[in-house]
Amino acid sequence: MAQATRLKDHACLIVHGPDQPGIVAAVSALITRNNGNIVSLDQYSSDPKGGDYFQRVVFHRPDFNAAVADIEADLAATLEPYGMQWQLTDQATPKRMAVLASTSDHCLLDLLWRHRRGELPVTIPMVISNHTNVVADVRSFGIPFFHVHSQGPDKSEAEARILELLAGNVDFVVLARYMQIISEDFLDKLDVPVINIHHSFLPAFIGAAPYRKAHERGVKLIGATSHYVTKDLDEGPIIEQDVTRVNHAMTAADLQARGAYVERAVLSRAVQWHAEDRVIRHGNHTIVFD
Amino acid sequence: MAQATRLKDHACLIVHGPDQPGIVAAVSALITRNNGNIVSLDQYSSDPKGGDYFQRVVFHRPDFNAAVADIEADLAATLEPYGMQWQLTDQATPKRMAVLASTSDHCLLDLLWRHRRGELPVTIPMVISNHTNVVADVRSFGIPFFHVHSQGPDKSEAEARILELLAGNVDFVVLARYMQIISEDFLDKLDVPVINIHHSFLPAFIGAAPYRKAHERGVKLIGATSHYVTKDLDEGPIIEQDVTRVNHAMTAADLQARGAYVERAVLSRAVQWHAEDRVIRHGNHTIVFD
Amino acid sequence: MAQATRLKDHACLIVHGPDQPGIVAAVSALITRNNGNIVSLDQYSSDPKGGDYFQRVVFHRPDFNAAVADIEADLAATLEPYGMQWQLTDQATPKRMAVLASTSDHCLLDLLWRHRRGELPVTIPMVISNHTNVVADVRSFGIPFFHVHSQGPDKSEAEARILELLAGNVDFVVLARYMQIISEDFLDKLDVPVINIHHSFLPAFIGAAPYRKAHERGVKLIGATSHYVTKDLDEGPIIEQDVTRVNHAMTAADLQARGAYVERAVLSRAVQWHAEDRVIRHGNHTIVFD
Amino acid sequence: MAQATRLKDHACLIVHGPDQPGIVAAVSALITRNNGNIVSLDQYSSDPKGGDYFQRVVFHRPDFNAAVADIEADLAATLEPYGMQWQLTDQATPKRMAVLASTSDHCLLDLLWRHRRGELPVTIPMVISNHTNVVADVRSFGIPFFHVHSQGPDKSEAEARILELLAGNVDFVVLARYMQIISEDFLDKLDVPVINIHHSFLPAFIGAAPYRKAHERGVKLIGATSHYVTKDLDEGPIIEQDVTRVNHAMTAADLQARGAYVERAVLSRAVQWHAEDRVIRHGNHTIVFD
Structure with missing residues (x-):
């Protein structure tokens, strides 16, 4: 490399x-x-x-x-x-990055692409998903894919299986539109940084369905936020944010399609900065030396 | 003109x-x-x-x-x-716009400037403030200034005095960083549209001191929102929003100074669109034909 | 669909x-x-x-x-x-869109993705490239790929071969970082709209190597421009543009990696608007009803 | 202070x-x-x-x-x-900043305002203009105003008069939409940094009437650039740039009004960074430690 x-x-x-x-x-x-x-x-x-x-x-x-x-x-x-x-x-040793995904593929595949182009200073030992729709895409990049089923209210078994896969194998984890809430216990046991991409300009539209909420509120810009995951949902230290303009004629689905470009760009910058040790966490803030 | x-x-x-x-x-x-x-x-x-x-x-x-x-x-x-x-x-009859202000002068003076340059299709029959620091500036533009004292928890007397000044004289009112909460009763009696500029990207940082809150939350962009005032504080239909980039080294005071440029640009566009009948309210949304 | x-x-x-x-x-x-x-x-x-x-x-x-x-x-x-x-x-008949590419894959694959997700109202009868590095990726989307060799100063044979493939089969053509200059004769014979993505904020940095030029000039923002191709290189009617912030510490390669996100977002919007008949050409301008 | x-x-x-x-x-x-x-x-x-x-x-x-x-x-x-x-x-000694202006007042008055608010760490010993329309505004801030007539092709007399006023009295000069071309001889004799605001995203639309040119070219964003003045018109080291979105329905006059907000914000940041010794010139580049 x-x-x-x-x-x-x-x-x-x-x-x-x-x-x-x-x-x-x-x-x-x-x-x-x-x-x-x-x-x-x-x-x-x-x-x-x-x-x-x-x-x-x-x-x-x-x-x-x-x-x-x-x-x-x-x-x-x-x-x-x-x-x-x-x-x-x-600096010559790239960090080992695992990616967790669900059905949405745009953030996941963007990371795999950038990695293939040599733009991201990481190795990717595995992708884990609770769905199987991206398996062929992931393996076409030569990257191992593991499916971990997660259904029903009790996530402990799925989390245990994911921990087993990750333990000792990764330096950080990226949630690339992974649509499962992660327990505090999981974070404690994992004990490496976890980076999430949230599809809103936090703290606006915390929680589920932010594009729908943004549409309902009638905002004129939509955004995305990449942050470290803490036990408090969507409340962790913000690494990067950006926005794009929308208008009254767009549906919630239009916002989602337009927002996907912002999500990828924001997550990409956050992951790169983390991989290059440019982000220092301090309380609930980040210092970013970009 | x-x-x-x-x-x-x-x-x-x-x-x-x-x-x-x-x-x-x-x-x-x-x-x-x-x-x-x-x-x-x-x-x-x-x-x-x-x-x-x-x-x-x-x-x-x-x-x-x-x-x-x-x-x-x-x-x-x-x-x-x-x-x-x-x-x-x-369209040949400009709307009559009153401006309510407090100690902050940047949004107020920007409107008076744009008006003097002939860029805003309005007349400005008066500026009302609960402070007196801008009286000389306002009158130097040839625009009447009225001071309405407002102190203590009971705002009814101040609101009555303001209503007396505005009644029949204005087509819409702009709150240019007017730091008093307006009662539902006042809005009902006034019965013309009231446009506010809020110094955050709503719905993030609703309420007081949004720059301080933005600093505490560690956001990477700060914004401003212009909206119609309704009885629900900071919840009215959004007319326009914009943001600017900030970083970890900026203090809350830096955010405020940087944000002032966004506030003026956003308020200016919202006022112009309203004055040109480009904004249609619908429920808690706006249709903006810009 | x-x-x-x-x-x-x-x-x-x-x-x-x-x-x-x-x-x-x-x-x-x-x-x-x-x-x-x-x-x-x-x-x-x-x-x-x-x-x-x-x-x-x-x-x-x-x-x-x-x-x-x-x-x-x-x-x-x-x-x-x-x-x-x-x-x-x-509106129920999607336009037929061909994509021409070279070695860069990011704009090409982004279009194929969006198409696979059902976000782009087009069919893609073929991808043509003067290189072969993307053949497996393209065919994994189920889309025909044709390699048309183009070397040396005389492009007429390659253009004739491309015309043969496109003639009658497409409603518009997208140059997704296709690094060959297209002749006026080719445009005349093709006779369908051709959309290009240029990796600068036109008219700044017309011609080759815009990221290198942007770096040399020391600009603080870099951009991308999607435009219709005319016989005058980089001078056709602009459909969409956007920018992103850069700083003095970034190399030309950094600008290129950062700019790739803007290129994709800009090209994506331009293609979608064209596919939805939202763009009207007028002289060297566009009217975009977005 | x-x-x-x-x-x-x-x-x-x-x-x-x-x-x-x-x-x-x-x-x-x-x-x-x-x-x-x-x-x-x-x-x-x-x-x-x-x-x-x-x-x-x-x-x-x-x-x-x-x-x-x-x-x-x-x-x-x-x-x-x-x-x-x-x-x-x-750092306790503010730099002495002179402002040169012409008929446009928005950039000039914005600097005076910010100074009055204590946001700009400078003193302003004088404003010089080749017009007299802003004299009352400037003096209302308690700042000396000098009118230096400049007409006809020979600027040497006007430049000599301006040099006389500035010599020894200032640490840097800001051209706040000053519409006179400055000679190399003037720059040599002045021998302090001169900061200009150009109303386009340089290097696009170099020279006169950039909003008209931007309108003719049909761009989708307009911008402003603050740079150090060198003997090469609009070619000096760039300190800061920004843009704002426009559309096909806007006239060149609309672009000018919209662009004025970008000009002020960009100039304001450039002046502040210069005043705080955050800008280092290097060849035709700047290193900005913001």
Whole structure:
């Protein structure tokens, strides 16, 4: 993969915690003394006095794999006094992304396409759906497909089966118009980030059937929102949003067809930013260094 | 005024009611036999079978003033069998628009500017505010300003005073960031359309302090909504909406400053469309023939 | 196909020519006396005095097929004195759309998808490409694929082969990122509308490599334009345009990946509007009754 | 002014030059050893290998005024070996902005308004116009107005008079729909940045009458572009752009009225970013750390 080659010996360091003097200098001195060269650095403080500090640094370090243990030890020693959290990832290793889908195929297939074109820095170990209509499409991309039946009010068996498939195999999960509500227990056990695409401009039209609700309310724009999934339905940290114009003559079905383009574009950006470690979660917000 | 001259002998006819065969033909034949020439015609049916019908026709009729009584009689006779409602307005007569404001001046002054430039087909008989900070600005445009004090929980005295000023003098009222809740009783007595600008993308962030709420929710776009005022706060028929992009580094105050441009653009379009009889209310929706 | 059923006995009438009094009345009376019921009517005059007149009417007429000859005769007789052009199409008969593509697949596959979902009121008799990379994808949709080799400066043989395939089989052609310049002779012989998607906000960045040019110029938005193809490269009548935001950190390749979403959305709207007879060409402009 | 107080003892440091290892560390160590605390840091490299490096750092340093000479000496000594350029500005000192205007008042008055509201971190020592229609408006804001007559093909006398007024009195100049072409000689002598607002989405519709050209070309969006003025008309580095939707029914005058809102919003953002030292020029590009 061209991108992996291009990003050989590149690492991404995320640092966040309570803001305090000297932290940028400490981090950049650390990278320099470990023979790294900073390729890009983004930083944000919610408030320089007593606020929160967020930093994303991409640096190039020849023979990174050999050095990673030393760098991590240095990070632990250096950042502990500041009380900062950090995460170091090898940019040459794409994240493993599973996709969960239902009958709608547009968001799912768009991700598979982009992946095939080499635009998304991920691997896709599997697609899971509670329906079977997309099985041929998914497998034509050379990607494993698993059908997990989910019917009736008790989702625990389906969730257990999905967890079994995902456990240890993925770094994050994308709900590409997956029309099942996910339990808090599932999220806890899964323990990797889950990204959803909601077909409205949240917080407008939370819950089911947002295009129908948008039509009923007579809005002049419709939108889509990609967010991290939390136990509170449609309330998780927003990663990206966008809208498109509609008019009085459009039916709810027209809104849905028009909105599909927004959903795909919004989800695509959110997934790419997450895959590139550009999104930092903070409370119910995101810091996006795009 | 150039526009009045340009629109001399032009009339706007709005027709709406239950859809049924032959209604377009009946209306256009009526205009033809009354020596009118159709300049523009927009039509929309919510459903051709048993739906609602909406039509806006602008026509030119030499010596319109002399003919208006005959045309109205013909309209009554022609449309009665169809059970249609209609409204005929002389395009050369600008509507009378009052503006209610509070301390924020950006929406108010934008309307006064556009009016001074001849872009808004209205007259502005007065501006009313519960504050006095804009009095000099307003009067510098040659427009009467009235201060109506409004404090404490009981708004009835203030509303009575405002009604006294408006009664018979205006065709519609614009709330240009007027920060007082208006009573149902006031709306009933006023009995002309009232247009509001809300500083969020409704139905997101209904109620007070929408920029603060948008900041707390971490949205990636902020918006503004212009709507007709009804007794249900922020729930009236939406005329126009738009959004602008924001990011995590912006404070609530930044959102407010950025949003002010969207508020003005959205309110300006809504007011222009209303003034040009391009908006038809239907239930809690609008049909906008822009 | 659900749409064909839904649009049974619906016809679309396009009328355009020199504006003059009574034309709306004449057309709507004609529909009424032929037992049609107007479902929607859009009209536009470039200037009511001496301008051009454009009208789109969709009407329902039970047993339309039996009546079409009579209606056409009536149209000819009625509109001849006005010097108007007209076109009557059966809405239940989808247009036949051929797609020409090269190596880029995103616009092509998006059209095939939308067609499979029943969102595009067309049939797709064939896809033609000067490359073979998309053959499996196209045939997986059950759509015929033809490879027409085109290399070297002389395109006449390739164009002749394409014409042979298209002649009589299609109602319009879509260039879905087809990277060959089309000759005036080809357009003349083809004699059906050809729709292109250009990957810039025309007239900015006419010609080849628009994303590279946009990057070099340092623009803050990139766009896409769908237009009818004429003998003048990238100069034909514009049907639809849209843009998306970019920033200084993006490479030309990033612009291309981001722009692909705009290209698809813009082409999709343009194709749908054309397929629904919502676009009228006038000189180098379009009237779009969306 | 609240902002000046808020930004007391805050400095903005811009660094740019050839990218090389250790530069971030060197700059942040410098700030730390001078008792500064980094409030925000943005960085961009056009290419980590042999590319260009751009950095903006805002830091807080108690008693900054007493320390500025030492910090500047340290910067010179530290950055000289790297061959980097730098610029240090006191954030508590607003830049002095002159505005040049002609008959159009919307961009001019919008800047004056924003300034009056305390939203723009600038002082406005003067407005200069080649017309007199805005004199009363400008002076009502308490801002000096100078009329400089400019007629006929020879602009040298007018330019000399304007230079006389501006020399030494301003940090940058905004052309708020100033309809005179500015000579290269004028720019050389003025020697401060000049920001223009062009009423099209550049590079589309370069030169005069862009709304008329946009109308003739039949575009579906119109835009505005704010850029630094160079000797090449409408070819300078772009700071910000935006667009708004239009349709076939709008006249060139309608586009102009609609476009005025985009012009103001775009110019406002460009001026604010420049005033806050968020824009770095590089060749014919800008790096905007917004």
